Amino acid sequence: MSVHDQAAAAVLSQLALAGDGAVLGLGLAYVAVRCILKFNADSAALTKIKQAPSVRVSDLRSLSSSGDDYSTTPIDQHDDGGKLVVVRGSVEPKSALEGGGNWKSLVSAGGHGVLISQESGEKGVILQRTHTCIYNEWRGFFGWTSDLRTLFARSWKEQESSTMRTVPFILVDPERWPEPSHVVVDMEGSRHPLPLTTVYHNLRPVTATPYTFLQALFGHQYPVGLLEEEKLLPVGKEVTAIGIYNMKHETPVIKSCKDLPFFLSDLTKDQMVLDLDFKTRVLFWSGIVVGSLAVGILGYAVVRNWKRWKEWRQHRERQEQNSTSGDDPNDEEPDEDNGDVPDGELCVVCLMRRRRSAFIPCGHLVCCRRCAFTVERDLLPKCPVCRQSIRGSVRIYDS
Template sequence: MSAHDQAAAAILAQVALAADGAILGLALAYVAVRSFIRLSSTSSALRQIDQSPSFRVSDLRSLLSPSSDDESDQSTSSDGLLVVVRGTVEAKSAIDGNWKSLRPNVLVSHESGEKGVILQRTQTCIYNEWRGFFGWTSDIRTLFARSWKEKESTSLRTVPFILVEGGRWPQSDYVIVNMDGSRHPLPLTTVYHQLQPVNASPYTFLQALFGHDYPVGLLDEEKLLPLGKEITAVGICSLKNGIPEIKSCKDLPYFLSEMSKDQMVVDLVFKSKVLFWSGVILGSVSIGVLGYAVVRNWNRWKEWRQQRGVRPPSQAVTDDTDTQIAEDDAGDVPDGELCVICLMRRKRSAFVPCGHLVCCQRCALSVERELSPKCPVCRQIIRSSVRIYGS
């Protein structure tokens, strides 16, 4: 680890341990709360997928067709039904009666030539990690500007496609896949992957000298959903113009997946266990850290209050002090014997340990009650004051 990384780690550690670990405790508590929130959504998705029926493509039309003598079937058909369907990817144009070409309305990879219904192309710019002779500028940019910089560009193209039962021809039974509004991960297959180096220039040398990032390579990838791939669709299925159509459900983590229903259930059960125990462990640690921080800060606050608080004298001492102060105020006091603070009463109290006799008894008590009592002459810290009696 470089010196800059060590300094950054030390700063983060100081921030995390600020206020006796209160910041660290709050951060752990936030992560624990987030874990329980995600656990709630994951458990809900697990129940929905586990309880949703699994059908073949050929069974959807009879399931969703409205019945004249059953009103509940009509409501189910209009609102949709959460189902799990497994089928084979096929272009929608294959059942539209268009025989002008063998595979009309499909996407073709520019590099590999493979055909599919979803094509994603990603270009990632890879930057150097050398900090140069003035690499501290790169550390500052890492904290503030690195997340703003675009390093990846992605383009996604789709064409209408359907799911059919594999091995059956012609495909009289099918379900249309509606991708509108879906933000779920897609079961894409990588068909092209190449890293192209970027040629250096004189300007690149200056960038490296001052620690600025400069590109060293361009990673080009192409992924597609190929025709004939068997996938599982989990979503809301309904009839549209008499044809089954399935669309994504935003409450579920899956829409199109290579996993079967049983594999999805197993995966969600594992995620639920991980989220539960991570929330319990992080929550327990955060409670311990916050409790320790609260106790330490409470004790510090009490010590500060005790040091700053007024120590109440007994009634006898108070009466004696008032009587002595009244006696000091009686008569004229020479200028050389006046208190250096109030300039009204006679010098009667000497400070310990410096021994300076410069204050009256009332001002000496006021000095003692300060948070950091110091002698007004030598500025030495004092412990108490002593009443001096003349002969």
């Protein structure tokens, strides 16, 4: 770790421990609340997935004709009249319905209805191309600018660009295809992760230029490579779709449910249940542990600050009592304190008057009365010698 990184870490640690850990406690409380909210959302999704029926594509029409008898729980019913179901099927382009189930004839006729990878030549219904610029960073002679970017922003430049193309596709039973039993997959509004397969992966180095040398000299990020990837959802791949099923114009359609973390996945229903069950357990115990730490740290910070405030109040009251009782630190014998005082008896603060006050509880006799009262008036009074917190001072008289 460089000197700049160590300084940044020290500043962040001091900020986190500010107020006797109050900032750290608030941060942990925020994390605990997020864990609990995520746990509630995943628990609700787990309950929905458990109660959703797992059917084959050929059984969907019979399911819709059976009305609401397939499930007695209202959790599967939605506002648009659809039903939450889990369907396992094979991916086929929607245009294959018009070609008698033979998508190869469609490809040979011009590639209509499917997407073809430019690099690998594989066919699919969803094609995603990603270009990622890989940056390297040498701090150079003015590398402190990179530390500022690290603290306040991840990067000033967009490092990744991605494009996605989709054609209409359906799910069918792989054993019965090309029979007409199918369900249309509606991708509109879906933000769920997709079970894409990487078909092309290439990393190309970027040729250095004089401008690259200047970037390195001033500690700026400069590109060293370009990563190109192509991912697609291939035709014939068997996936699981979990979403809202209904009939639109006598066509079976399934679309994503925003309350669920899955839509199209390689996992089966049982695997989804196990995955969500594990995540909910982790989130539950994480929320309890982090929440307990947050409560403990915040409680400690509140108690410590409350005690400090009470000590400050008591200290102010003692000062007011001393001022009203006539015990003025300025009422000292000028001849005795301001005369010829040996160096070993001078006040360590003003170096003019004789040491007269000992601090409590450390007992150090290092200040005159006037400087001792000045030290006591601080918000967090500490002994000038040992830096220990003090509660007050007492005047020492020579025998």
